[in-house]
Amino acid sequence: MKTVPKGLVVADVQPGSIAEEMEIVPGDRILAVNEQELKDIIDFQYLTADEEFTLLVEKEEGEVWELEIERDLDEELGLEVQAVSAEGLKLCKNNCLFCFVAQMPEGMRASLYDKDDDYRLSLTQGSFITLSNLSDTEFDRILHMHLSPLYISVHAWSPEERVRLMKNPKAGDLAIQFAKLAAAGITIHAQIVLVPGYNDGRVLEETVSELAKLYPAVQSIAVVPVGLTRYRQGLPDLRGFTKEESQHILEQGERWQAEYFQATGRRLVYFSDEFYAQAGFDFPGVEVYDDFPQLENGVGMASKFLAEVEDKLRLLPQAIPERTVHILTGTSATPFFQRILHRFDEYTGLNLNLHTLENRFFGTSVTVAGLLTAQDIAEQLPDLNGEIFLIPSVMLKSDEDIFLDNQSVTWLAEKVHGVPLIVENHGAAFIEAVTGLVLEGETIE
DSSP: OOOOOSSSSEEEEEETTTHHTTOOTOEEEEEEETEEEBBBBHHHHHOOSEEEEEEEETTTTOEEEEEEEOTTTOOOOOEEESSSBBOOOOBBBOOOOOOOOOGGTSSSSGGGGBBBBHHHHHHHHHEEETTTTHHHHHHHHHHTTTTOOOEEOOOOHHHHHHHHOOGGGGGGHHHHHHHHHHHHTTTTEEEEEEOOOTSSHHHHHHHOOOOOHTTTTTTEEEEEOOOOOOOOSOOOOOOOOHHHHHHHHHHHHHHHHHHHHHSSOOOOOEOOHEEEEEEEOOOOGGGGGTOOOOOTTTTSSHHHHHHHHHOOOHOOEEEEEEEEEEEEEGGGHHHHHHHHHTTTTTTTEEEEEEEEEOOOOTTTTTHHHHOOOOHHHHSSSOOEEEEEEEEEESSSTTSSBOOSSSHHHHHHOOOHHHHEEEOOSHHHHHHHHHOOOOTTTTTOO
């Protein structure tokens, strides 16, 4: 029988931190805190929350250290661990009709094939979970330790409809689970992946209504359209939303937002940027998204980005040093970037080129920039002759310069003969990348 290694392996140590001072290094293993063995990252975070505690650390060469830690409550320990637990991630037990992982071809980035459904990642990284793979002990742990907030994929409130979508009998337990989470004071951010003919219309109305009744436990409800690739052989025959259907959904959404804002002071239900692009609607003002509770879910990114650009453009000098820059985007965001680049027309010295790229790899029905591959970019960009091109960070794995198709930024740069700049998804970073200037508070350097 295979022995599961104990504790959590250190992945990184922040310079100048307590962990560095205590000579903890990557590769060391945290075995216990206050003599309590660690099952996972939740135990680690929970047990190291005090001002004083004892770490039991196994060095790579096998020596075990006992370290007494004293710190201020606002002072970080300064280390990251490699995984949420020694046993690995909890995996998904659903077989959703719309599962994006099931639509992946071979040869992609390895992490894209991970069908995790881990409540610990929901707490620590904001990953969406379904609650359908939890044991009673694990669910009780969530309640007892008050693990909050949680990001939960709902899709449908009706037990029958949710089971139909997710192909898992335990998916029908959602209403009972949500009632217990709400009673325990746990904050919930809910997601609905909307599929035409399955959970739209009456089903969507019921789902939004029932979730809204659980406010303030339910703090946000995000509605996002189903994503479909061309790799659906042997999978259910699904389709995306038409322009008219998207418009109807958003119009209904505006009525819900007005109702919930009057009742709670929050609009509560929000729609992904992709819905506005599909409908041909302008992105709403930033006030519609309240405190942007689901920004990483593609909800409000465009509005926030535009507001940031508008705010920072006033800092630019009228004349900017000569600079040619190529900007890459997917088909759905083209009107948005045309609008943004138009705002740079009054500044001399800039030659900005927008490139709308089709997603030929996954299929042209996939229109967002974050799912473009290096291969598609290389095939559609002209020879850049050493000029700068911007790569949105959403196209890359967060800790590596690798695209979805496992090709690197260096590979792409060589293919198109360009100079790549990776750009974070906020307005100031975009302006700096476009102009080559550095925004520093209220001045330009």
